[in-house]
Amino acid sequence: MSTPTNGYALITGASQGIGAAIALELARKGFGIVVVARSEQALKAVASEAAKLNGGFAHALAVDLFAADGVDRMLAFLKEKQLPISCLVNNAGQGLWGMFDELGLEEQQRMMHLNMSVPVELTYKLLPQLRAARHGYILNIASMIAHHALGSMAVYSGSKAFVLRWSRSLRIELKSTNVRVTCCSPGSVITGFTERARMQALDDLAKKFGTPPEPVAQAAVAAMLNGKAEVIPGLLNVVTSKLQSWLPTGANEAIASGIYLKRLASRKA
Numbered sequence: 550m551s552t553p554t555n556g557y558a559l560i561t562g563a564s565q566g567i568g569a570a571i572a573l574e575l576a577r578k579g580f581g582i583v584v585v586a587r588s589e590q591a592l593k594a595v596a597s598e599a600a601k602l603n604g605g606f607a608h609a610l611a612v613d614l615f616a617a618d619g620v621d622r623m624l625a626f627l628k629e630k631q632l633p634i635s636c637l638v639n640n641a642g643q644g645l646w647g648m649f650d651e652l653g654l655e656e657q658q659r660m661m662h663l664n665m666s667v668p669v670e671l672t673y674k675l676l677p678q679l680r681a682a683r684h685g686y687i688l689n690i691a692s693m694i695a696h697h698a699l700g701s702m703a704v705y706s707g708s709k710a711f712v713l714r715w716s717r718s719l720r721i722e723l724k725s726t727n728v729r730v731t732c733c734s735p736g737s738v739i740t741g742f743t744e745r746a747r748m749q750a751l752d753d754l755a756k757k758f759g760t761p762p763e764p765v766a767q768a769a770v771a772a773m774l775n776g777k778a779e780v781i782p783g784l785l786n787v788v789t790s791k792l793q794s795w796l797p798t799g800a801n802e803a804i805a806s807g808i809y810l811k812r813l814a815s816r817k818a
């Protein structure tokens with residue numbers, strides 16, 4: 550059975566948005582792709598577009614990663630199809646906008662599972678395969694929100710801070726191996742994310758400052774292939790992040806949280 554030049558990349562949350570754009574970018578770079586999310590039709594469309602770019606090495610698997618057996622279902626699929634994974638993109642994630650004690654406990658726990666437990670379990674279970682590849686890559690999608698506290702997104706910002714710190718720590722542990730870990734922290738990206746997170750009251754800002762997913766995917770994949778530890782896609786976001794690093798933590802948190810909390814109050818009114 551023939552295999553793609555660079556082996557296969559498994560991309561979670563690739564039915565739309567940043568994940569779909571990363572899948573297509575990786576297909577352009579010669580990776581076979583396995584795209585995973587819940588929406589089967591959308592996944593199949595991404596896979597068929599990718600197949601045109603990489604000579605037909607594309608698979609789609611519909612799995613609900615909120616489910617406890619989601620990761621094992623992915624692994625069973627890879628085993629059944631005999632797809633050697635050299636690149637793992639932990640992208641599937643969800644936000645929830647609202648005060649911690651006003652959002653439901655269960656929905657916040659589901660989000661924690663998707664944003665943190667799934668990447669950890671999947672990485673743990675795929676690491677032997679990544680280590681067996683000629684070059685192994687892990688690309689984790691965090692957020693600029695990972696870099697500071699944000700009132701009105703307490704659990705989401707905590708989950709993304711976890712992704713960032715875990716990525717950097719794992720990178721240190723894997724330094725002497727063939728596996729490189731890269732963490733991408735996008736700013737605002739125009740995808741289905743804000744609607745799912747019930748952030749429509751921030752739509753005007755997202756449209757003004759947001760970018761399409763394609764340049765984010767290009768920057769993330771380039772950083773991964775160049776073995777970078779971290780990437781913040783977009784000049785505006787890089788400048789913002791630099792400014793934030795110069796500000797005292799409290800001031801930084803107050804500015805960002807001020808905007809989000811004010812808009813949240815207007816949503817309630």
Ligand SMILES: NC(=O)c1ccc[n+]([C@@H]2O[C@H](COP(=O)([O-])OP(=O)(O)OC[C@H]3O[C@@H](n4cnc5c(N)ncnc54)[C@H](OP(=O)(O)O)[C@@H]3O)[C@@H](O)[C@H]2O)c1
Nearest residue numbers: 562564565566567586587588614615642692738740741742
């Ligand atoms: N958009 C932004 O402004 C932004 C900024 C910073 C970071 N991020 C991060 O970027 C990543 C991708 O977000 P996006 O903007 O592309 O959002 P999106 O358009 O909402 O896409 C999310 C993807 O995750 C999948 N997904 C969600 N829940 C799932 C579940 N239970 N099981 C399997 N797949 C699931 C969705 O597919 P199905 O619904 O088909 O399952 C979809 O493919 C997330 O980790 C997000 O936190 C986004």
